[in-house]
Amino acid sequence: MPVDVSKVSDFDLIQMCINEDMNYFSELMRRYKNLVFSVILRMVNDKEEANDLAQEVFIKVYKNLHKYYPEFKFSTWIIRITTNHVIDFRRKKKQESVPIEDVEYELSSEESPEAQYIRKERDHSINSLLEALPDMYKIPIVLYHKEGLSYQEISDIIKEPLSKVKNRIFRARKMLKESIINTGVGEYYGV
Amino acid sequence: MECEKASALMMQYMDKTLSEADAAKLNSHIKGCPVCKEEFMVYDKILREFETMEVISAPDDFCDTVMEKIRALDFKRPASTVKDSMLCVIWGVFSVLLGLGLLASMYKDTVIEYLASTGRFDLFLKTLAPVTEYVNLFTEGLTNTFTSLSSGLSALVSPVRLTLLVIFAVLAGIQYVIYKKNKAEI
Numbered sequence: 001m002p003v004d005v006s007k008v009s010d011f012d013l014i015q016m017c018i019n020e021d022m023n024y025f026s027e028l029m030r031r032y033k034n035l036v037f038s039v040i041l042r043m044v045n046d047k048e049e050a051n052d053l054a055q056e057v058f059i060k061v062y063k064n065l066h067k068y069y070p071e072f073k074f075s076t077w078i079i080r081i082t083t084n085h086v087i088d089f090r091r092k093k094k095q096e097s098v099p100i101e102d103v104e105y106e107l108s109s110e111e112s113p114e115a116q117y118i119r120k121e122r123d124h125s126i127n128s129l130l131e132a133l134p135d136m137y138k139i140p141i142v143l144y145h146k147e148g149l150s151y152q153e154i155s156d157i158i159k160e161p162l163s164k165v166k167n168r169i170f171r172a173r174k175m176l177k178e179s180i181i182n183t184g185v186g187e188y189y190g191v
Numbered sequence: 192m193e194c195e196k197a198s199a200l201m202m203q204y205m206d207k208t209l210s211e212a213d214a215a216k217l218n219s220h221i222k223g224c225p226v227c228k229e230e231f232m233v234y235d236k237i238l239r240e241f242e243t244m245e246v247i248s249a250p251d252d253f254c255d256t257v258m259e260k261i262r263a264l265d266f267k268r269p270a271s272t273v274k275d276s277m278l279c280v281i282w283g284v285f286s287v288l289l290g291l292g293l294l295a296s297m298y299k300d301t302v303i304e305y306l307a308s309t310g311r312f313d314l315f316l317k318t319l320a321p322v323t324e325y326v327n328l329f330t331e332g333l334t335n336t337f338t339s340l341s342s343g344l345s346a347l348v349s350p351v352r353l354t355l356l357v358i359f360a361v362l363a364g365i366q367y368v369i370y371k372k373n374k375a376e377i
Binding site: 018022023025026029030033034036037038041042051054055058059062063065066126127145146170173176177180181 | 241260262
């Protein structure tokens with residue numbers, strides 16, 4: 001009788017994937033691809049790069065499925081792998097980056113009113129303010145406010161004590177608030 | 192209410208854990224404090240921005256692409272992880288016990304002297320004395336048997352045996368670290 005995989009728990013699905021058929025992995029991917037993709041995209045802000053990284057993350061997860069122990073939720077485990085992978089990628093990219101004197105500058109043509117409007121909208125959005133935050137603040141605040149994870153889950157992901165996680169989220173909120181007030185974006189928000 | 196307290200309540204508001212009573216207190220404070228009012232309105236806006244933030248979805252062909260890549264890998268999963276975990280525990284316990292045992296036997300006089308000097312372990316030492324005697328007799332018996340078996344090599348036996356044990360304890364410790372690292376590394 002065919003198994004209705006949508007009702008199988010994550011852990012059972014992992015066991016089935018390891019012991020029976022690797023194709024069960026696509027159901028796991030279906031459950032978490034959007035979460036992984038969205039976390040990566042908020043960290044790198046480039047869809048193509050995010051797609052490549054998300055694929056690499058799932059391949060890594062597949063190779064290490066046997067190392068998963070249900071002491072944490074599968075989502076916690078997979079987000080930990082995701083954030084570590086993106087941080088490693090950034091580190092490597094930084095090392096390989098082109099020296100500043102070798103960069104060819106492209107002089108931009110005059111902006112059309114439409115482009116100006118789009119840029120203004122983008123500059124005012126919370127996304128652009130988030131982008132400016134360092135990873136240590138950006139990752140916890142996005143996981144908490146956008147992905148709906150609890151303080152405890154974030155603490156398990158970044159392997160830091162609960163108090164530190166709370167502190168970083170509080171600091172991140174304050175940093176966002178300061179940048180809104182100081183850059184005059186407050187007017188845009190009607191404050 | 193002070194602004195500092197209002198700020199703490201705003202954090203509770205952001206966490207969605209603010210009680211009705213505290214919400215009323217915060218409300219009455221921000222009515223009379225323009226600085227906190229501005230702060231609250233910005234926080235509230237940030238919260239709403241997060242809630243209305245675009246839901247990001249992975250591309251439609253994402254799963255198929257990854258599955259294709261995985262099939263092309265021809266990846267062989269390592270045999271049993273249960274065995275690895277058990278070996279990890281065994282090597283860990285073994286290295287600790289052996290290491291502590293070696294240290295205790297090497298410095299037993301110092302340890303006993305220290306325990307005796309504190310005066311708080313008199314009863315413990317008295318209880319231990321017959322056991323120590325028994326152990327000494329037993330060890331002596333073993334050593335005698337061993338010495339008689341390896342008559343000519345008896346002079347070399349003790350230091351060689353100790354060195355081997357130390358090496359073995361260190362190796363067991365290294366083995367434990369290797370298993371632990373393999374388990375945790377992703």
